[in-house]
Amino acid sequence: MTAVVRLITTAAAAFLLLLVTLIAAVTGTVAALTGSSGGSGSTPSEAALADIPADYLALYQHAAPLCPGLDWAVIAAIGKIETDHGRLDAPGVHDGENFAGAGGPMQFLAPTFDSVTAEHPLPPGGATPPSRYHPHDAIHAAAFYLCDSGARHGDLRSAIFAYNHADWYVSKVLAQAEDYRAAASTPATSPDGWSVPVQGRCTSGFGPREGEFHEGQDLAAPIGTPILAAHDGTVINAGPASGYGLWVRIQQPDGTVTTYGHNHRNNVVEGQAVRSGQPIGVVGNRGQSTGAHLHFQIEVDGRPVDPAEFYTQRGFRMCR
Numbered sequence: 248m249t250a251v252v253r254l255i256t257t258a259a260a261a262f263l264l265l266l267v268t269l270i271a272a273v274t275g276t277v278a279a280l281t282g283s284s285g286g287s288g289s290t291p292s293e294a295a296l297a298d299i300p301a302d303y304l305a306l307y308q309h310a311a312p313l314c315p316g317l318d319w320a321v322i323a324a325i326g327k328i329e330t331d332h333g334r335l336d337a338p339g340v341h342d343g344e345n346f347a348g349a350g351g352p353m354q355f356l357a358p359t360f361d362s363v364t365a366e367h368p369l370p371p372g373g374a375t376p377p378s379r380y381h382p383h384d385a386i387h388a389a390a391f392y393l394c395d396s397g398a399r400h401g402d403l404r405s406a407i408f409a410y411n412h413a414d415w416y417v418s419k420v421l422a423q424a425e426d427y428r429a430a431a432s433t434p435a436t437s438p439d440g441w442s443v444p445v446q447g448r449c450t451s452g453f454g455p456r457e458g459e460f461h462e463g464q465d466l467a468a469p470i471g472t473p474i475l476a477a478h479d480g481t482v483i484n485a486g487p488a489s490g491y492g493l494w495v496r497i498q499q500p501d502g503t504v505t506t507y508g509h510n511h512r513n514n515v516v517e518g519q520a521v522r523s524g525q526p527i528g529v530v531g532n533r534g535q536s537t538g539a540h541l542h543f544q545i546e547v548d549g550r551p552v553d554p555a556e557f558y559t560q561r562g563f564r565m566c567r
């Protein structure tokens with residue numbers, strides 16, 4: 248009788264010890280994971296902190312470093328657009344599948360999720376076996392998937408396109424990611440040398456307008472606001488121009504031309520070399536203009552392209 252009791256007591260003690268060891272191990276793992284998540288990637292903006300549930304934000308920030316060069320904000324932007332960070336009340340978010348077979352907060356197809364997790368063991372903290380409905384597993388698998396689809400080599404557009412084969416989707420994700428990054432972490436200049444020409448509000452955009460075609464993006468700003476060269480180049484025109492009032496045109500070494508119109512005053516002359524971010528004039532309301540703004544135009548190979556889209560492709564917004 249006593250022996251049996253002692254045996255049970257010993258077993259209980261052993262079990263308790265095992266439990267303590269397990270808890271210590273798990274706590275240790277969590278501490279290690281938390282420690283590794285700081286320091287890389289951009290700082291969340293106020294919009295990000297207000298919109299993303301804290302547990303999801305921690306998962307996005309923890310998953311991103313699995314892929315060198317992948318910012319947490321891109322994974323978060325996909326989580327936002329797919330299921331509003333798991334909050335969307337729709338078939339396939341919490342269980343089952345939507346019409347396309349997608350399931351879980353990151354809307355994985357079962358075969359895609361299975362092949363990603365077969366190739367990349369997920370860090371601890373999720374379901375056993377991994378589940379696309381478990382936020383931890385879905386978000387870490389998304390990081391690996393984006394990495395394999397191009398993010399590892401800096402090709403973010405291809406990576407996002409692989410997630411959902413639509414150009415509008417890619418642009419939407421990039422714009423959302425930009426919203427989630429604190430302004431301070433927004434690069435002043437893109438890796439290929441582009442900077443924003445004026446701090447202004449997006450007004451009239453690129454495209455058909457009143458029976459004509461608006462070949463640039465209008466940025467509203469008070470008269471006198473500095474206009475900055477959007478890229479290194481040489482001034483090819485500076486002075487009065489029909490419709491534009493007063494303009495500056497800058498040609499880059501690769502032939503791309505940027506145009507800045509309706510200027511109140513110019514600071515540069517034809518033939519002058521300028522650097523990206525250098526003041527070249529100030530915003531005005533000259534020429535065919537109905538309010539103080541900069542008309543900003545980009546021509547690639549002689550053809551105007553959508554400046555807002557051009558900047559979005561480089562990971563930042565030119566105006567809001």
Ligand SMILES: [Zn+2]
Nearest residue numbers: 463464465542
């Ligand atoms: Zn315009």
